[in-house]
Amino acid sequence: MRKKNTQNINLSESKDESRRNFVVKSSLGLFAGLLGAKMVFAENFPKDIEPIGLEESTSKSLMPGKSDKLTILSDRPWNAETPIHLLDPIATPTKHFFVRNNGNAPSNVNPEKWKLTIEGESASKKITFSLKELKSKFKHYSYHLTIECGGNSRAEFSPTTEGNQWGNGAVGCAKWTGVRLKDVLNYVGVKADAVYIGYYGADQHLLDPSKVVISRGVPIKKAMEDESLIAWAINDENLPLMNGYPLRLVIGGWPASVSGKWLTKIKIRNKVHDGEKMEGKSYRVPKYPVAPGTKVPDEDMEIIGSMPVKSLVTYPKSGAMIGKGKSFEVRGQAWAGDLSVKEVHISIDFGVTWKKCTLTTPINRFAWQQWKTRITLPEKGYYEVWARATDSNGKIQPMVVPNWNPKGYLNNACHRIAVKQL
Amino acid sequence: MGEKEDRINQLLKLARLSINFSLTLIASGILVSVLILYPPSFDKTSSIHPANVSSTEFSVDSTEIKNGIHVPSGLIADKGFELVLKTCAQCHSIEVVKQNRATKQGWKDMIVWMQKTQGLWDLGIDEVPILEYLSKNYSPKNTGRRKNLENIEWYYLKD
Numbered sequence: 001m002r003k004k005n006t007q008n009i010n011l012s013e014s015k016d017e018s019r020r021n022f023v024v025k026s027s028l029g030l031f032a033g034l035l036g037a038k039m040v041f042a043e044n045f046p047k048d049i050e051p052i053g054l055e056e057s058t059s060k061s062l063m064p065g066k067s068d069k070l071t072i073l074s075d076r077p078w079n080a081e082t083p084i085h086l087l088d089p090i091a092t093p094t095k096h097f098f099v100r101n102n103g104n105a106p107s108n109v110n111p112e113k114w115k116l117t118i119e120g121e122s123a124s125k126k127i128t129f130s131l132k133e134l135k136s137k138f139k140h141y142s143y144h145l146t147i148e149c150g151g152n153s154r155a156e157f158s159p160t161t162e163g164n165q166w167g168n169g170a171v172g173c174a175k176w177t178g179v180r181l182k183d184v185l186n187y188v189g190v191k192a193d194a195v196y197i198g199y200y201g202a203d204q205h206l207l208d209p210s211k212v213v214i215s216r217g218v219p220i221k222k223a224m225e226d227e228s229l230i231a232w233a234i235n236d237e238n239l240p241l242m243n244g245y246p247l248r249l250v251i252g253g254w255p256a257s258v259s260g261k262w263l264t265k266i267k268i269r270n271k272v273h274d275g276e277k278m279e280g281k282s283y284r285v286p287k288y289p290v291a292p293g294t295k296v297p298d299e300d301m302e303i304i305g306s307m308p309v310k311s312l313v314t315y316p317k318s319g320a321m322i323g324k325g326k327s328f329e330v331r332g333q334a335w336a337g338d339l340s341v342k343e344v345h346i347s348i349d350f351g352v353t354w355k356k357c358t359l360t361t362p363i364n365r366f367a368w369q370q371w372k373t374r375i376t377l378p379e380k381g382y383y384e385v386w387a388r389a390t391d392s393n394g395k396i397q398p399m400v401v402p403n404w405n406p407k408g409y410l411n412n413a414c415h416r417i418a419v420k421q422l
Numbered sequence: 423m424g425e426k427e428d429r430i431n432q433l434l435k436l437a438r439l440s441i442n443f444s445l446t447l448i449a450s451g452i453l454v455s456v457l458i459l460y461p462p463s464f465d466k467t468s469s470i471h472p473a474n475v476s477s478t479e480f481s482v483d484s485t486e487i488k489n490g491i492h493v494p495s496g497l498i499a500d501k502g503f504e505l506v507l508k509t510c511a512q513c514h515s516i517e518v519v520k521q522n523r524a525t526k527q528g529w530k531d532m533i534v535w536m537q538k539t540q541g542l543w544d545l546g547i548d549e550v551p552i553l554e555y556l557s558k559n560y561s562p563k564n565t566g567r568r569k570n571l572e573n574i575e576w577y578y579l580k581d
Contacts, residue, residue: 076515156569159562160523162532207513208541276539318571320579328579384571400567418574 065240067095073164077101077206078242081169084415085317087333090363090370091144092172094235099242100149100170102277103213106202106262111246116230120198120267122220124189131246134230137187138179143227143252144367146173146335148307150255150283153411156401159293161408168312168415173333173368176250178231181266182224190220190268197223198273199249199260215275216283218251218258220268222305227252227366230263252366253337255283255304255409278303285405292404301406306337308402309391310412311344311371318417322377331372332415334359336391343390344371348383348419351399377421388414496520502555505548513542519560526557 063070063078070080080099082092111131119126129137149170151163164170185197198217205211222228229250232239239245244261251258257277267273277283284301286294311334322328334341340362345354357373377383390396401413486492487499495516497503510519524532530553536542545552 072517073521074515074517076513076518156565158565158567162522162524162528164518165521205541211541316579317577319574319576321576322579413568416571418571419579420576 063099063240063242065095066099066242067093070096070099071167071169073166077103078105079164081166082172084167084169084312084417085314087169087172087312088314088331090173091235092174094174094237094240094243097172097174097234097240097243098149098170100164100256101203101242101261103203103205105241106204109202109241109246109262114246114264116247116263117265118184118188118268119265121270122191122194123185123268124191127188129184131232134179134184134247135232138183140177141180141226141229142175142177143229143250143365144173144175144363145227145229145250145252146171146366146368147250147252147256147259148172148310148335150257150304150307150409151407153413154408156411156413157292157404157408158401159404161404161406163407170256171310171312171335173335174234175236176229176231177233177236178229178247178250180226181228181230181249181251182226184230185223185266185268188268191270193270194220194268195271196220196269196273198267198269198275198278199263200265200267200275201244201248201260201262202264203262212276214257214260214277215273216257216260216278217267217269217273217275218254219272222251222254225365227364253306253335255307257283272303281407283409284407285409289403290405294404294406296406304409306339307335308410308412309336309339309341309389309395309397310334310415311341311387311389311397312415313346313385313387313417316417316419318419320417320419322419322421324380324421325376327374327376329372329374330357330385331370332387333368334371334387334389335366335368336389336395338366339391339393340365341369341371341389342392342394345388345390346373346375347386347388348375348377350384351386354388377419380421383419383421384416385419386414386416498559500555500559502551503559506552506555509545509548509552513540519556523560523562524557525562526553528562529553529556529560 063080066080069083069086071083073079073081078099078101082096082098086093086096114131115128116131116134117126117128149166152166152170153168154161154163155165155167196217196219198215200212200215203213205213217223218228230247231250232247234243239248244263247263248261249259249263272278280298281301283304285304286296287300287302290296312332313330314332315329320328330346334344341359344357344359346357347354355373355375357371360370362369371387375385386399388397388399397412397414399414401411486494490499491497492499492503492507495507495511497507497516497520506519507516510516522532533542533545533549537544
């Protein structure tokens with residue numbers, strides 16, 4: 001879908017031209033040809049929108065500032081995950097940080113003219129800040145914050161749940177810089193009846209420009225934590241457009257969808273925020289365990305808070321073949337939402353025996369932790385390295401996919417890589 | 423399986439094929455009548471096609487179908503895929519369709535959700551063939567609680 005004269009990240013004109021020039025030579029016969037050729041209810045199609053009609057694989061350079069090593073799940077909207085071995089550094093490189101969009105990024109962002117408005121039922125007043133004012137009025141803070149898409153690892157749920165079929169790479173932990181959300185909220189004034197914050201961004205709906213793409217938020221308590229940031233920088237660089245340039249929320253430990261991008265407005269609410277993707281099945285899971293495939297009424301769903309304990313094997317890359325008797329390092333990341341990780345174990349015998357790894361303490365709250373160990377495979381053959389983290393409350397990652405839920409959230413099953421001794 | 427059962431299965435297949443064929447003919451007939459009766463509805467499409475080309479622009483070249491896959495989109499080239507391609511790819515990447523799997527009811531629920539919240543229009547008589555295609559070619563996979571690791575790219579680990 002291309003909104004006339006707007007999206008500069010969309011598909012090129014020449015590609016559109018070639019699409020228009022496709023001719024009918026269907027091999028599927030008259031029936032399919034007829035059905036295929038006509039858009040029967042085209043009068044219901046919104047005006048002022050130019051149909052493209054045919055989607056192809058697109059140039060990855062259309063995501064400015066992002067690496068072509070990312071695995072692209074969708075280009076309209078842009079969604080891309082990080083191959084796991086690229087999550088090996090303590091701070092995820094900016095170009096490798098995953099991208100999850102519900103709509104199109106705003107075009108022609110002008111940071112000089114960017115405004116952030118704080119308002120809402122529980123705001124003492126309404127104040128609009130320019131980017132410059134935000135940067136000059138409030139103290140700057142940097143934190144390493146892990147953000148993970150609520151649907152990360154969705155692809156493993158059975159039966160299949162709808163949505164982007166993420167592998168394990170919709171997660172990252174980078175150094176984010178900005179001002180504390182609580183400093184800005186307190187400056188404006190938070191009334192005693194405040195319950196929630198809700199954000200609004202400048203992203204554009206794929207179809208209808210009047211629609212809000214996504215507007216989520218967190219309880220006021222979570223918003224007021226020291227590490228909840230209104231950020232303009234990742235790893236000391238400007239945010240890439242796809243990661244929210246020029247301004248976004250970064251709220252570690254919760255589904256990344258609470259960390260609103262292209263931030264233009266925050267409402268301090270006197271009730272649970274009811275913005276787009278706060279209700280229904282979005283970012284919500286059943287209040288009680290359900291059998292796989294169960295249809296769950298909306299009123300039996302609750303909003304996801306902290307993400308569960310999880311870990312990744314970032315080295316070696318899956319598929320390593322190792323010479324006889326050679327030892328090698330195995331390492332990775334571990335995180336636990338609002339909590340920290342207490343222990344990480346690995347198994348090379350499909351969970352029969354577990355070996356405790358060394359584990360770093362987090363740089364700050366909500367930063368992921370690094371674990372490592374050295375192993376030697378006992379004999380020739382196929383092995384899997386399984387990693388299993390335990391959080392500070394003693395909760396452990398399951399070895400199989402955890403309880404099914406209608407939208408496939410919160411899969412924290414232990415990560416596995418394949419290795420062979422020759 | 424015994425020879426007798428094979429023969430019965432073959433006969434059943436033949437019967438199913440001929441029923442399908444008759445249904446196809448009837449449906450084609452209905453469709454042609456609809457096309458003859460209501461041609462003006464198609465003319466309206468020109469208002470949203472800036473190039474003012476005919477709606478046949480949405481069809482595909484058969485040379486682009488290889489091994490049962492429509493190569494440019496990656497869709498399974500089964501009956502109705504052009505309709506899915508031109509309908510769904512109006513608003514979002516066809517990848518969004520390809521990576522999902524659902525029952526007919528599941529796909530219907532997604533369409534209803536898109537109509538309720540995302541501005542998808544009434545698909546009219548297109549809805550049935552779209553649902554048929556999706557539920558047949560992109561049905562849910564049962565992979566159990568954990569499946570084997572797949573697509574492993576083996577390499578020598580240098581230390």
